[in-house]
Amino acid sequence: MIGNIVARRYARALFSLGKEKGDAELVAYGENLSGLVEALNESPQLDRIFRNPVFKVEEKKAVVDAILSKIKPQQMIVNFCHLLADNNRLGFLADIQANFAELLDEHQGVARGRMITAVALDKDLQDNLKHSLEEKINQRLILEYAVDPNILGGLVLKVGDRVLDASLRAQLVAMKETIKRGE
Known part of the structure; x- marks a missing residue:
């Protein structure tokens, strides 16, 4: 929770700094953080x-600099990572990136979501459903699609x-409850 x-x-602080510089900077910061987290995940x-507290701040900065040299980030991200190292917060980098992505x-x-269907949908049907949903919620949607045959349909x-x-599974469960209550 504290993490x-x-x-x-930290994500809010970086976001507010990027906001002062404009939307292009915000997007660049987000891409830089994503690249850094991907490198760390590898x-x-x-x-x-x-x-690990055994490693000194300077050693951690050297490791961060080596990673950053590969992704060539904005100078603000380099400074931000050094600040995290100074404050012993580099372990929170993935969480910071996730929070920053939400703010962005x-x-x-933009709203992100997940659509689960019983069978795989073709690209046209996915696009039509996505477009209809975007109109309903008045936001751009980025959907992850998944298949789960256990939902039976819908x-x-x-x-x-x-x-x-x-x-269909949820509707059957609701119907079962209605029958149990004798309605």
């Missing part, structure tokens, strides 16, 4: 180094903290 609070604060040992999506009017849509369960 999430710390990550959220080598889980780095996360252990960042969280909110700023750009779809389950999760966007943010909202869930629309229009699956």
